[in-house]
Amino acid sequence: MSSYLKSTPNAEGYFGEYGGAMLPPVLEPHFKEIAEAYAKISNSAEYIRDLRYVRKHFQGRPTPVSYLRNLSDMSGGAQIYAKREDLNHTGAHKLNHCMAEALLAKHMGKTKLMAETGAGQHGVALATAAAYFGMECEIHMGEIDIAKEAPNVTRMKLLGAEVVPVGFGGRSLKEAVDSAFQSYVPQADTALFAIGSVVGPHPFPMMVRDFQHIVGIEAREQFLEMTGNLPDIVAACVGGGSNAMGIFAGFIEDEDVALYGVEPLGTSSKLGDHAATITYGEDGDIHGFRTMLLKDENGEPAPVHTVASGLDYPGVGPEHAHLYRTGKANYVAADDKEALNAFYALSRHEGIIPALESAHAVAFAMREAKNHPGKSILINLSGRGDKDIDYVTETYGFGDES
Structure with missing residues (x-):
């Protein structure tokens, strides 16, 4: 599409000085697998066709x-x-990447989607994607945000997601990310951690x-x-x-x-x-x-x-x-x-x-x-x-x- 988008980030996931993937050794192979799978299917006619269908018809x-x-x-x-x-x-815009991440997970043979959420829109979108693709879903959310965003908590549960309240630290988005990562480590073989923004380790x-x-x-x-x-x-x-x-x-x-x-x-x-x-x-x-x-x-x-x-x-x-x-x-x-x-x-x-x-x-x-x-x-x-x-x-x- 453009020289900037094609050249940024570099192969290690750096946008200039920022980005990269500083991971515990136990997670390195899983994020490598995600990066390789994305590199393969992002230019796949089948994947692009399926994603376009979802965007238009769902x-x-x-x-x-x-x-x-x-x-x-x-x-x-x-x-x-x-x-x-x-x-x-x-x-919200969140479904744009959640449906794509779920489709990626299906191509990788994963059976579960996991994530953090702040306002709950990412959680709702991921729970929606999990329901659409027939996958399990686990969402971590700070207790403060659960109280503020009650309608979204209800929606996630109606969509079949397990909502995990996070009660340590500031009980908000940062802690929800911490909690979700902790839960993901032992489930990484079968689950995809579908990060909810342009944050996290490369390639997210x-x-x-x-x-x-x-x-x-x-x-x-x-x-x-x-x-x-x-x-x-x-x-x-x-x-x-x-x-x-x-x-x-x-x-x-x-x-x-x-x-x-x-x-x-x-x-x-x-x-x-x-x-x-x-x-x-x-x-x-x-x-x-x-x-x-x-x-x-x-x-x-x-x-x-x-x-x-x-x-x-x-x-x-x-x-x-x-x-x-x-x-x-x-x-x-x-x-x-x-x-x-x-x-x-x-x-x-x-x-x-x-x-x-x-x-x-x-x-x-x-x-x-x-x-x-x-x-x-x-x-x-x-x-x-x-x-x-x-x-x-x-x-x-x-x-x-x-």
């Missing part, structure tokens, strides 16, 4: 691009558009980006068809960063398109009050790969906070760290208050209830529009807010009625 792709006229008028300046991944089956940052690239491919073609031009700005929320890499990949060779990742600033810039890794972090290692990381006084991954459970991670995908260091993408932050305001605004004025994660990208567009008159902003609306409505209304009410 997921409901392509998802549309919507012009947000009312939000654009309210914000003033740039015209705002949204790639509607909230209309992908299960309500590359694979998940490739599987999510469909978002960028569709969005680029759709925007050109709608407007005759490419967008001036493409923006997406970034926790681990899979939805952002998906849409960025469609525009990464276009020099006139500015890419913006929007991190969660939480309640303040104080360590522990946010999860804005690139904004405030430094180089470090987490979960088997090198990236940028929020660290505590001991150099360990720091506690993080954001209103959006799916962004609640002290690290970031290694490719995002690389894009930041090389200047290919820009990274900014939106705080909890801005995200909540955007959540209410999109709901009330466009008839779209966004996920709290996606609301960070909406907040960026609303904030930046006035600075770019005559320009266009395309955001990746990575998920819908069904999972968040109980938490938001019980905690914050229904927003400003005026």
